[in-house]
Amino acid sequence: MIRNVVVGRVREGVPAEQVEAAIQALRDLTVEGVEFRLVGGQDRGLREGNAHFALTADFVSEEAYRIYDADPEHNRIRRELFAPIAASIDRIQFALPDGG
Amino acid sequence: MIRNVVVGRVREGVPAEQVEAAIQALRDLTVEGVEFRLVGGQDRGLREGNAHFALTADFVSEEAYRIYDADPEHNRIRRELFAPIAASIDRIQFALPDGG
Numbered sequence: 001m002i003r004n005v006v007v008g009r010v011r012e013g014v015p016a017e018q019v020e021a022a023i024q025a026l027r028d029l030t031v032e033g034v035e036f037r038l039v040g041g042q043d044r045g046l047r048e049g050n051a052h053f054a055l056t057a058d059f060v061s062e063e064a065y066r067i068y069d070a071d072p073e074h075n076r077i078r079r080e081l082f083a084p085i086a087a088s089i090d091r092i093q094f095a096l097p098d099g100g
Numbered sequence: 101m102i103r104n105v106v107v108g109r110v111r112e113g114v115p116a117e118q119v120e121a122a123i124q125a126l127r128d129l130t131v132e133g134v135e136f137r138l139v140g141g142q143d144r145g146l147r148e149g150n151a152h153f154a155l156t157a158d159f160v161s162e163e164a165y166r167i168y169d170a171d172p173e174h175n176r177i178r179r180e181l182f183a184p185i186a187a188s189i190d191r192i193q194f195a196l197p198d199g200g
């Protein structure tokens with residue numbers, strides 16, 4: 001299994017509701033033929049200097065992740081909802097231990 | 101529940117084995133009185149420009165996370181194993197949906 005991790009920082013003045021709407025769009029995203037479990041949210045303010053939002057999504061295989069990554073609706077959400085609010089976005093995919 | 105997410109990039113020339121050893125030290129970490137599930141790994145190379153390593157750790161409460169965050173052995177691992185290899189580290193904690 002593969003865990004995709006996205007961590008982002010938002011531009012000055014972006015309201016929390018707008019960040020939440022972008023995250024919710026990904027929570028609601030379905031991709032034909034790909035099962036995945038996505039959770040995400042905004043920083044809880046427990047430490048200084050934290051990033052502002054994060055998403056993690058678990059996939060059964062690298063191939064499943066690639067289909068998700070290339071999905072048109074996923075990329076529309078990236079373009080229209082995340083690109084306008086993000087000052088920076090960092091991504092990584094790593095292997096989960098067997099049994100995820 | 102709270103998910104702690106850490107995403108990092110390593111300095112030029114740091115061998116993968118050294119990164120793996122640092123991650124393994126956190127996999128092996130136990131913190132008295134705090135149950136948590138930590139998974140982590142190095143980037144699988146599925147996309148250009150990805151970060152190099154990531155960790156996610158799930159806690160039952162913000163308080164549990166705070167104890168983990170302040171734990172002496174955890175901070176030794178940070179100082180001795182991660183600080184020397186990391187060019188950058190970004191962190192965030194967000195709330196998991198009920199039933200995590």
